[in-house]
Amino acid sequence: MGLVPVAPAPTMNRREAELLASIEAHLEHAVERSTLAPNLREAVRYALLGGGKRLRPILTLVCAEVSGGRREDVLDAAAAVEMVHAFSLVHDDLPALDNDSLRRGRPTLHVALGEAMAILAGDALLSLAFESAARSPRHPDRLVAELATATTAMITGQVLDTLGGFEASQSPESRLQQVHVNKTGALIRAACRMGAVGVQAPESTIELVSKWGDCVGLMFQVVDDLIDETQTAEHAGKAVGKDRAAGKLTWPSVHGLEATRREIERLVEQSRVVVEPLGADAAPLREIADVLAARTR
């Protein structure tokens, strides 16, 4: 998936390149046709088109195909998911929140273009996301609802992570779980669901990719926590070691490094079990889970 060069299957590589190219073109097109002031459009371009793994829109396209549909039908939904992700990065990086100055190996948006523009460009990305979702050829109303629910959850996750607001009686393990499910899990889950919803898959298929998305979303965040703990900033492309310094709950800080590695393997295995009913059709999902887990190896 282009996340890390860990020898994916050759067919995967070509397919991946195709998926990425269609996503990039669609994002580019969405920004170009938007009615933004020129300086705002430049800020949105900086935040949205400046690289990134495109994990979430890839999940949307792959889940559409795994559900028996065509990826063309969910390009608007996939772009919408990536825009929500880009919005969240821009706002989370702000001085009042995580105060990060490095993102994807470049200055964060507020460092590059100022705080006012970063706030407004984040807002614009969120608005453009819903414009894009509403433009979907099938089930636009349901896609918007899925995206909005996930966005609200993500914001709740960021509030809990940054400002607290837990029940006093809640254990660190339960708090960590609540942050991860909301902050990262909800949008990854939605990315998968929207792929199935956007091609009018049966409810049983939507449920299946939804459960797979839950496993992979949680695994992705556990891997991220591990990277933050063990890798250099140069390798990760962003500031690392900050979570622990900021006193944030992370998998390694709550459960220890060894349990964190075991949890990743457990989630990969669980994601395999979940998609067993799909048989051979689930191969792309299995490969994605493996590649995501491999980021830490």
Added chain:
Amino acid sequence: MGLVPVAPAPTMNRREAELLASIEAHLEHAVERSTLAPNLREAVRYALLGGGKRLRPILTLVCAEVSGGRREDVLDAAAAVEMVHAFSLVHDDLPALDNDSLRRGRPTLHVALGEAMAILAGDALLSLAFESAARSPRHPDRLVAELATATTAMITGQVLDTLGGFEASQSPESRLQQVHVNKTGALIRAACRMGAVGVQAPESTIELVSKWGDCVGLMFQVVDDLIDETQTAEHAGKAVGKDRAAGKLTWPSVHGLEATRREIERLVEQSRVVVEPLGADAAPLREIADVLAARTR
């Protein structure tokens, strides 16, 4: 419309009270059923339920009825419009933007609950707005599209107003017009259109209330500029005289006080002409335009 006690018609008073009550109840319900962290919900309540004229959702309900539909069918759309409005106030008030400390006679959200919470609560309001619009019983996809287009325009307007980004050759008059059409006009126009769209009105009716919304939206902002120039903070319920101090373009600063008053009367007159095809059914729209213009008298 409860904006200023200028002896509206007695029937208007009862109708207005009914409209306001149904909007307040619907907003309250939307916040209560949302899945926000408790501290985030409190922040959203503070920003959304702390008073406000409810002009935009009232326009949505009235335009639904004027279009021959039932207000019940557009309550989700009306709430969505008000949430987008509340989002924009919270973010525009932030220190990096307008840096306002007073809103509706109370401390602004970032003064009351901190900047991080204000950024995230604004984000949550925007997300909840699209959840609400997507929940509409009719044409949810089109309502979301209308709302998203207006939101994007509003953000462009705020960028132009706060950070510039005009064409170098653009005259002050043209810049002012561009700011107003985007920053205030677009959402008021959408509020009206969404009332008609949400009751499946014919396109000709949607166009008619849309044009009326253009007149009233522009008039509303010109009135606001005049209030900022001529009234006390106590009367306005928010900081005044700031626009000119910040070097922002306003109607009085570009055109002078007398021309500003004439423009308001011209827009009221134009709004009357626009809805003439509706005959007696347009009475509520005429009353609203009169009450809005009366804020400065």
